[in-house]
Amino acid sequence: MLSSRDLDRLKARTKALRQQAEAPFISIDVWHEGEEPPEQKPWQLRIMIESRDDGP
Numbered sequence: 001m002l003s004s005r006d007l008d009r010l011k012a013r014t015k016a017l018r019q020q021a022e023a024p025f026i027s028i029d030v031w032h033e034g035e036e037p038p039e040q041k042p043w044q045l046r047i048m049i050e051s052r053d054d055g056p
Contacts, residue, residue, distance in 0.1 A: 002010075024043040031037055033051045040046065 026043045026045075027041065028045045028047065029038040030047045030049065032049045037046070037048065
């Protein structure tokens with residue numbers, strides 16, 4: 001079992017790491033079928049809009 005001193009040290013370390021971590025940049029890219037898709041990036045939602053075939 002951890003002592004209160006150990007727990008306090010772990011809490012302080014966690015707090016320091018949380019402040020150092022940078023939040024991810026979340027983005028959404030939308031393009032139409034046939035267009036050049038944008039460059040893929042981390043934390044990115046990619047949506048391609050397909051062309052609709054209306055038929056005869």
